[in-house]
Amino acid sequence: MAGLREKQKADRRRRILTASSLLFKQSGYQEVHINQIAECAEVSVGTFYNYFKTKADLLLSTVSMEVEEVLQQGDSILKDPPEDPVEALMTLTRLYYDHSLVYLSKEMWRTAMAAAIQEGQSPFSIRYRELDKGLCAQVCGLLEVLQENGRLSADMDTRAMGEVIFNNLNAMFTEYSIDETFTLDELKNRVLRQTRAVVKPLIGAA
Amino acid sequence: MAGLREKQKADRRRRILTASSLLFKQSGYQEVHINQIAECAEVSVGTFYNYFKTKADLLLSTVSMEVEEVLQQGDSILKDPPEDPVEALMTLTRLYYDHSLVYLSKEMWRTAMAAAIQEGQSPFSIRYRELDKGLCAQVCGLLEVLQENGRLSADMDTRAMGEVIFNNLNAMFTEYSIDETFTLDELKNRVLRQTRAVVKPLIGAA
DNA sequence: GAAAAAAGTTGAACTGGTTCAGTTTTGTAG
């Protein structure tokens, strides 16, 4: 009952992912055509579209992997966060940012973001936003922990605050992805300053 | 020296803009093809591309108009803002949001946003980000005014704070544009709660 | 093991935005 068909399916899917990953790294997302991916993966173009709805859909599986890994690692930060709230938030932020270019280039992030915005009812967009929501929830979760530990004012609206901080992280990451000259260090420094500005007034007012 | 050529050029440009605006309103951006726009404007497809670099470029001229109007109106709010900081920020925010759908539909905003992200070095993207920067500067400017008026703590980092608040406005507007069921009222309510969470701790600590 | 059904593969054709070589129109000089 192993199923030859299942085996072939899994194999083809893997071949397509391997081929595209290789080609994207080699020549960039835009430069690589579906023909090339299909050829390199030894399937036909039609078969490619049996496995992925669109070219951008290829990215989604990578984005998904990326974010899931980062969410898991983020959870362990929430379990025992740095005492200083700014430092705690920046630890999470650095995790997100440093991990971001492991599987995906800036160009690929741009494409994924643009695709997610383009039509909101596509499965791509829905999944992408789910992942974002997961990250946002994690930031909110961290604020709750800090609040419970008495590190942040008790009357802070953790939900609203978390959304603002996450939206800022996300917007800054978008800016970073758009501008090829924007370095990771510059990004972290700017976000540090912003996070400070927002979080400092909430400290010790418990 | 009026120049027949100049006159014709201006006329053709106007015809294309009128035609596309009409067609987009009628059938939505995606549905309308360049052929149709060209036909309706009584020019050839090639001529269309003499006047606009891409289909998305059509949107840019509309977005540009939109944002320039809003920036101007925003300036008059800065001249004499409501005393309460949250109310002041929400007045500006409501201006932005209420104005947003005068010339552009959600679908058109999505397309413009996606295009601006897709390739960051295109004139489209550069112009779009300039406009965003203008809005961000206006939010920062409002915070400065409020700080000068003694309404916000004197040691607040207006620049960083303004960026965070603007990034949040922008992110929420993006979410709103993506989700066709997200209403303007819901948007304003959520942003109100977020703005409160961030700004309240800065009040009276002067 | 043969036949029918189900699932999957294939690549040529389609789609719609974009380009460009050839043509027409406008401005200028003699």
Place this chain on the structure above:
DNA sequence: CTACAAAACTGAACCAGTTCAACTTTTTTC
């Protein structure tokens, strides 16, 4: 007014992502 140059217009061809009707392979049934 004619001739020439510059600018602008034109639409058929191009391109790359996507679709789909015909074909092949695997599974199921008897």
